[in-house]
Amino acid sequence: MSQYHAVPVPPMSIRFDQAAGTLSPEGPTLTRRMSDLEGLFRDHEAWEKAVADGDPVVYSVISSPVPxxxxxxxxxxxxxxxxxxGGELWMTKGHQHPNHQGEIYLGISGRGGLLMFDGTETRWVEMTPGTIGYMPPGWAHRSVNIGDEPYSFLAVYPGGAGHDYGWVLEHGMGLRALSGADGVELVDYVEG
Ligand SMILES: O=P(O)(O)OC[C@H]1O[C@](O)(CO)[C@@H](O)[C@@H]1O
Ligand SMILES: [Fe+2]
Structure with missing residues (x-):
């Protein structure tokens, strides 16, 4: 089920207040806690412990009113x-668009990585403020914070693309992003 409402909107400008972390006018917001990321981390015991030890917020998503x-x-x-x-950097759930369509991300603040997987090949794009990451149709995508401050990015995507989270649980993402010497060490995917 979509977390977004489906009310058409007129032409508009949308103001992003980075300090306040708000969009105006605003749409739906979403908070993903550790417990929402079941089955995604390689170290299941470490994930269970993190859930038991306060179930922290891993990421949040604020949306404009565009449906x-x-x-x-x-x-x-x-x-x-x-x-x-368990040594694995905090990340989004990641998803495939069931109705294959492209998408762009724009890095806003912090340091991140954009992991893309088409079921065979994997790509990793480092994201800093000003980087545009492009996801072609058919490439599942996950974002990772590789720095020591919050990592924020803007996503712009086709409204009819949909989100398939089960695809990532079934196929993985090709690689995992672990904390390493230069922020990130990419290793082969191992089941969670
Ligand atoms: O949908 P996920 O995998 O939780 O990742 C969150 C980000 O991806 C999006 O679904 C866009 O691809 C946005 O909702 C948000 O920018
Ligand atoms: Fe997407």
Missing amino acids: EIDRELPQSITTIQPGTT
Whole structure:
């Protein structure tokens, strides 16, 4: 089920207040805690312990009022907190668009990585403020915070693309992003 409402909107400007972490006018907001990321981390015991030890917020998503419906172009800003679980950097759930369509991200603050997987090949794009990351149709995508401060990025995506989270649980993402010497060490995917 979509977390977005489907009310058409008129032409508009949308103001992002980075200090306040708000969009105005605002749409739906979403908070993902550790407990929402079941089955995604390699170290299941470390994930269970993190859930038991306060179930921290891993990332939040604020959206504009543009609806998730075909031919619309919704936007959202995702902020991933810095952290690791079992040595694995905090990340989004990641998803495939069931109705394969492209998408762009724009780095706003902090340091991140954009992991893309088409079921065979994997790509990793480092994201800093000003970087545009492009996800072609058919490439599942996950974002990772590789720094020690919150990592924020703008997403712009086709409203009819949909979100398939089960695809990532079934196929993985090709690689995992662990905390390493230069912030990140990419290793082969191992089941969670
Ligand atoms: O949908 P996920 O995998 O939780 O990741 C969150 C980010 O991805 C989006 O679904 C866009 O691809 C936005 O809602 C948000 O920017
Ligand atoms: Fe997407």
